[in-house]
Amino acid sequence: MLKSKKVLISGGTGFVGSATVRALAARHPGCAITVIDRSPPRAEHILPKTIQCMQVDVTSAAEVDRAIQTVKPDIIIHTAGIVPSVVDRFSRRLEREVWKINVEGTRIMLNAALESDVEAFIYTSSCCVVTDDLSTPYCNIDEEWPTSHTSLIYGESKVQPNGHLLTPPLGSVGEGDYQLVPALHACIAKYQTPFIIGDGQNLWDVTHVRNVADAHILAIENLMTSRTASGEAFFIQNNEPITFRDFCLAIWSHFGHNPPFEIRIPEKLAYVVGFLCEMVAWVTDTHATLSRGSVRDACAVRYVSGEKAKAILGYEARIGIEDAIRLSCEEYARRIGVVLPARC
Amino acid sequence: MGFIGNALYYSFHPYQLRSIVQWKVWHNPPHERNPANETQSEKDCFKFLDLTSRSFSAVIQELHSELLMPVCVFYLVLRGLDTIEDDTSISLETKEPLLRGFDDFLTQEGWNFTGNRKEEKDRELLVQFPCVITEFMKMKPAYQAIIKDITAKMGNGMADYCRKAELSDASVKTIEEYDQYCYYVAGLVGEGLTRLFVEAELANPALLERPHLQKSMGLFLQKTNIIRDIREDNDDKRRFWPQEIWSKYVDNFDDLFKPEFKEAALNCNSEMVLNALEHADECLFYLAGLREQSVFNFCAIPQSMAIATLELCFRNYDIFERNIKITKGDACSLMFASTQNLRVLCDRFRDLTRKIHKKNTPKDPNFLKISMACGKIEKFIETIFPSQNAEEANRRVQGVLSEEQLKKREEDAENKSDVYFMMALMGCIVLFVAGTMMFFAWLMGARFDLAFKELMGGNFRPPAPSAIHEDL
Numbered sequence: 001m002l003k004s005k006k007v008l009i010s011g012g013t014g015f016v017g018s019a020t021v022r023a024l025a026a027r028h029p030g031c032a033i034t035v036i037d038r039s040p041p042r043a044e045h046i047l048p049k050t051i052q053c054m055q056v057d058v059t060s061a062a063e064v065d066r067a068i069q070t071v072k073p074d075i076i077i078h079t080a081g082i083v084p085s086v087v088d089r090f091s092r093r094l095e096r097e098v099w100k101i102n103v104e105g106t107r108i109m110l111n112a113a114l115e116s117d118v119e120a121f122i123y124t125s126s127c128c129v130v131t132d133d134l135s136t137p138y139c140n141i142d143e144e145w146p147t148s149h150t151s152l153i154y155g156e157s158k159v160q161p162n163g164h165l166l167t168p169p170l171g172s173v174g175e176g177d178y179q180l181v182p183a184l185h186a187c188i189a190k191y192q193t194p195f196i197i198g199d200g201q202n203l204w205d206v207t208h209v210r211n212v213a214d215a216h217i218l219a220i221e222n223l224m225t226s227r228t229a230s231g232e233a234f235f236i237q238n239n240e241p242i243t244f245r246d247f248c249l250a251i252w253s254h255f256g257h258n259p260p261f262e263i264r265i266p267e268k269l270a271y272v273v274g275f276l277c278e279m280v281a282w283v284t285d286t287h288a289t290l291s292r293g294s295v296r297d298a299c300a301v302r303y304v305s306g307e308k309a310k311a312i313l314g315y316e317a318r319i320g321i322e323d324a325i326r327l328s329c330e331e332y333a334r335r336i337g338v339v340l341p342a343r344c
Numbered sequence: 345m346g347f348i349g350n351a352l353y354y355s356f357h358p359y360q361l362r363s364i365v366q367w368k369v370w371h372n373p374p375h376e377r378n379p380a381n382e383t384q385s386e387k388d389c390f391k392f393l394d395l396t397s398r399s400f401s402a403v404i405q406e407l408h409s410e411l412l413m414p415v416c417v418f419y420l421v422l423r424g425l426d427t428i429e430d431d432t433s434i435s436l437e438t439k440e441p442l443l444r445g446f447d448d449f450l451t452q453e454g455w456n457f458t459g460n461r462k463e464e465k466d467r468e469l470l471v472q473f474p475c476v477i478t479e480f481m482k483m484k485p486a487y488q489a490i491i492k493d494i495t496a497k498m499g500n501g502m503a504d505y506c507r508k509a510e511l512s513d514a515s516v517k518t519i520e521e522y523d524q525y526c527y528y529v530a531g532l533v534g535e536g537l538t539r540l541f542v543e544a545e546l547a548n549p550a551l552l553e554r555p556h557l558q559k560s561m562g563l564f565l566q567k568t569n570i571i572r573d574i575r576e577d578n579d580d581k582r583r584f585w586p587q588e589i590w591s592k593y594v595d596n597f598d599d600l601f602k603p604e605f606k607e608a609a610l611n612c613n614s615e616m617v618l619n620a621l622e623h624a625d626e627c628l629f630y631l632a633g634l635r636e637q638s639v640f641n642f643c644a645i646p647q648s649m650a651i652a653t654l655e656l657c658f659r660n661y662d663i664f665e666r667n668i669k670i671t672k673g674d675a676c677s678l679m680f681a682s683t684q685n686l687r688v689l690c691d692r693f694r695d696l697t698r699k700i701h702k703k704n705t706p707k708d709p710n711f712l713k714i715s716m717a718c719g720k721i722e723k724f725i726e727t728i729f730p731s732q733n734a735e736e737a738n739r740r741v742q743g744v745l746s747e748e749q750l751k752k753r754e755e756d757a758e759n760k761s762d763v764y765f766m767m768a769l770m771g772c773i774v775l776f777v778a779g780t781m782m783f784f785a786w787l788m789g790a791r792f793d794l795a796f797k798e799l800m801g802g803n804f805r806p807p808a809p810s811a812i813h814e815d816l
Contacts, residue, residue: 201698201701203719203722203723240716240719240720241716241719241720241722241723242712242715242716242718242719243701243715243719246701246704246706246711246712246715249706249711250706250711250712250715252706253706253707253711258705258706258707303719303723305727321712321716322712322713322716325712
C-alpha cells in the first residue's frame with residue numbers, strides 16, 4: 001500500500017517521532033522515510049539506518065520549504081513540538097518558546113504542505129488541548145469535547161484546526177521517555193512516595209509510545225485508502241484506565257520500592273501548600289516541585305473513550321498497560337544503569 | 345449470639361441496625377403472592393421453596409405473577425437435580441441415568457425419588473416431587489420447553505462431571521474447565537431465566553443476542569461462592585479453585601491453608617477475585633436490559649451481594665480459616681439499594697469496587713491487573729451514566745448557560761431580593777420599636793443629653809448605687 005511512498009516526519013528524532021519512524025520502517029519497509037528535526041539523532045531515540053536525516057528548524061519557513069522541495073513527500077507526519085518539563089508545565093515561563101514551536105512551527109509546516117503535492121498530513125496533537133483546564137474532571141470523554149479556554153501553555157499551543165491525533169503527552173511511557181518514568185522514579189530518592197494527594201481514586205489513561213506510533217501508521221493507511229479519517233481528531237490511549245496512584249506504585253515496585261506507609265493529604269490542603277511553595281520559589285527564584293498545578297494534576301481524572309479511534313482507524317492498544325509499564329521501567333533502568341530486582 | 349449479644353453488637357454498630365430497620369420498614373414488594381387463591385400443589389411448591397432456599401425464596405415470591413410459578417418450579421427442579429448429584433451414597437450406575445433423564449421425569453405425573461440417604465437435607469423435595477410436576481404441567485408450553493431444555497443440559501453436564509469424578513479425579517485443572525464447571529451449575533440458570541424473562545416480555549429481547557452477558561451473571565455469582573466457600577469445600581474434600589491458578593502460588597493445594605504460606609495464599613486469593621471481578625461490568629450491562637421492577641430486583645440482589653462478598657473476601661485470610669459472610673445490616677442495605685434502580689445499584693458497585701481497590705497492594709503480583717479490572721468497572725458505569733457530556737462542556741467553555749442554569753439563576757436572584765426585603769423590613773421594625781421606646785423614655789423625663797455626655801466622657805457604667813443613697 002505504501003510502497004515507494006515518500007514520508008517526511010518532523011521531530012523524528014524525538015520521543016514520539018522516533019517511535020513512529022521505527023514502526024513505519026518495520027511495517028512498510030518499501031517507503032522512503034526522511035526525518036527533519038532541529039536536533040541531530042539522539043542516543044536514547046534509536047533510528048533505523050535506512051532513513052535519511054535532515055537538520056531543519058520547523059520555526060524557519062525557509063528551511064522547511066527547502067526540505068519539502070527536496071524530499072517532495074507524499075505524506076507528512078508532524079510530530080515536532082515541545083513538551084514543557086514537569087517543572088515548567090504549570091508556569092508561563094516558557095510560554096513564548098512553546099507557542100513559537102508548537103503553533104508557528106505547525107503553521108509553517110501546513111503552509112509548506114499546501115504548496116506541495118502532499119496527499120496526507122498527520123498532526124500529533126495532545127489530549128491536553130481538551131484536558132489542560134485543570135479545574136474539571138474528565139471522565140470517559142470523547143472527541144466532541146471542546147478545547148478548553150483557560151489552560152496550560154502546552155495545551156493551548158497544541159490547539160490546531162486540523163485532523164490530528166490527540167495523544168497523552170505526560171501520559172506516554174516507553175523507549176526514551178524523558179518525562180514520566182524519570183520524574184516518578186526520582187520521587188523514591190526524595191522520599192515522596194508515601195504521600196497521596198487527594199483520595200487516590202482518580203483514574204487516568206496512560207499509553208506506550210509504540211501504541212502511539214501504531215496509531216500514526218493506521219492513520220497513514222487510512223488516509224491512503226478510504227480517507228474516512230480525513231479532517232478528524234482521535235484520542236489515542238490504552239483505554240485501560242487505572243488510578244494515578246496505582247500507576248506510580250507499579251513503577252516504584254519495578255524499582256524494588258514499596259512505600260513503607262501512606263499519608264493522605266486532602267486536595268485542598270495540598271493546594272494551599274502548593275501555593276506557598278510557589279511563593280517561596282518565586283521569592284527565592286527557584287523551581288517548586290509542588291505547585292497548585294501539580295497538585296491538581298495529581299488529583300485529575302483523565303480518561304477518554306477509545307470508541308472513535310477503534311471504529312475509524314481500527315486502533316487498539318497492542319501493548320497493554322502492564323507491559324507498557326514494565327518495558328518502560330526496564331528501558332529506563334538500562335539507561336541509568338540500574339539493575340531491576342527480580343519479580344515473582 | 346443470643347439476644348444480649350445482638351443488643352450489644354447493634355448498640356456499637358448503629359448503622360447496621362439502621363439498615364435492617366430501613367429495609368424492614370420501607371421495602372415495598374412490587375408484587376405479592378396471594379395465598380388465598382392458591383391450589384394445594386402451589387402451596388406445597390412454596391413450602392419447599394422456603395425449605396430449600398434461604399436467600400432466593402423471598403425474591404422469587406415477589407416476582408411478577410406471570411413469572412412467579414415458572415421461576416419457582418424452575419428453582420425446585422434444579423434443586424431436585426442438585427440433590428441427586430450431591431448425594432454421594434448413590435452409585436454412579438444409578439445416578440448417571442437419573443441425571444441424564446431428569447428432564448423426562450418432569451412430564452411423568454406422580455414421579456418421585458426415594459433413594460436419597462436420610463441425611464440429605466432436601467430429600468423430602470424429591471419424595472414429594474409430584475407437586476412440582478403438577479405445577480410444571482400447568483405452565484405455558486413455551487415455559488415448559490425452556491425449563492426442560494435447561495434441565496436436560498444441566499443434567500448431562502452434572503452426569504459428565506460425576507463420571508469424571510468417579511473415573512479420574514474431579515478437581516478443576518484449567519481456567520477453561522473452571523469456567524465450564526461454573527457454566528453448568530450457574531451459567532445455564534442465567535440462560536434459562538433470561539429466556540423466561542424475554543418470553544414473558546419483561547426483559548429486552550436483545551439480551552438473548554448477547555449470551556455472554558447472561559453467562560457472566562451466573563459465573564460471577566458462582567465464582568464468588570467458590571472463593572468464599574474454599575474452607576468449607578476443602579473440608580468436604582471438594583476443590584473448585586483451578587490448578588492453573590493455585591499452582592502459581594503453592595505446590596500443593598493444602599498448602600493454601602498452612603500459616604507459613606499465608607502470603608502465597610493471599611496472592612492466590614487475589615487472582616481468584618480478579619478472575620471473578622472481570623465479569624462484573626457485564627453483569628451491570630445485563631441488568632440494564634431488564635424492564636420490570638420485580639425482575640430487576642430478582643437479578644440485582646444476588647449480584648450486589650456477590651460484589652460485596654467479593655470485597656469482603658479480597659485479600660482476607662479468614663476465608664482459609666472459616667466461613668465468612670457479609671453482616672445482616674450490610675445485606676439489608678444492599679437489598680435496599682438493589683431494589684431501587686440501576687443508578688443506585690451502579691453507585692453501590694462503584695463504592696464496593698473502590699473498596700476492593702483500596703485493599704489492593706503493589707506487593708501483589710496481580711496488582712495492576714486488579715487496578716485495571718476496577719478501572720474497567722468504573723469506566724463502564726461512566727459510559728452508562730455519564731457524569732458530564734460534551735454539550736455541557738461546550739457551553740461551559742463558551743460561557744453560555746443552559747436553560748436549567750438560567751432558570752436557577754433567576755430563582756436565586758428572586759430569593760436574594762426576598763431576603764433583602766425581609767432584612768430591610770426587620771431593620772425598620774427595630775428602628776421603629778427603638779424610636780418609640782426612646783420617645784416614651786423622653787416623655788417620662790429621661791435626660792438623654794446627660795447620658796450622651798457621660799458616654800462621650802468615656803464613662804460606660806451607671807453611677808454606683810451607694811453614691812445615690814448618700815445624696816438622698
